[in-house]
Amino acid sequence: MRCTYCGVAVYCACGAAELEPGAIFRLRVADLSRRQATLDHLIPKSRGGRHDADNVAVACRSCNSSKQDLMFPAEWIPNRDLFTYIASSEALPPLENISRMGRLIGQLITELDPENLPPSVAEVCAVHHWRPRDVHLALAEMHRAGAFCVFAHPCSPSTRYYRPVTDPHDVFAGAVWVDGWS
Template sequence: MSVLLKRQATLDHVVPRTRGGLDAADNVAVACRTCNSSKQDLIFPSEWIPNRDSFTYIKSSEPLPHLTNISRMARRITRLVAQLDPREDPPSVAKVCADHHWRPRAVHLALAEMHQRGAFCVFAYPCAPATRHFQPITDPHNAFAGGTWVGGWE
């Protein structure tokens, strides 16, 4: 809350009204005016997140379910997730790419692929700074699989 006190709060439409988004509670989140303005008509968190490499995190998990016909990078991420220590802070895409010499765009595409296939759910927060957390889902029948939850300030 202290971050918001120094900024002017606005309601951000996750899916902008110009792209069919509604004024419904599940489509709005509290965001500062700066973030809301810079987002324009992009969809958060799939299309817009400032400095996405530094503020997209991959959490650890038990081994992910076996996915067939996935990209090579998605297989690499599957192995990485199993090796991460759950007691440590999750690494950002920027750190993972620096450590493994991977291309950020390839990692983001693989994360999106795995999210669509239900191997991850995404928890996203719109600003101060905007973040995304890819949480692995080990059970493909889990209600969270492939879902995206957007939260404002608590």
């Protein structure tokens, strides 16, 4: 069994699904706890989701506890600071009533080198001493304003890129695609 969200091998306390025999000895106790299999509600019960087979998925304890009552992938993805990237652009469409953090990110993307791999939110926060939550809120604000298209890397469903929209008629602007989820 694997976690639906991050793909890590999980185990069930009842013994029906166990990790490889050697894996248990290589993991610390804290890692074993994070890898315990749980059932997660795709649509949280607090948002009207039902407790039935169509609405539950196997998740590691770590993903289930960090997801809380958020929706995947629009509001939450696993390890989002490490697996969310900001692509470079020469220009952005004009943005009105954007937050200070949004303006800082807009300035940052125009200074990024398009020849290099895009930086992750974790890398940007480490360099600029920004809080990840503030960056994600600003990216979501800019996405709603039509400045970014969000798309996923096809090989890794938990990896997404914020690509600046330079054409206001871009058909993908405003869409989030993650491994079949939209």
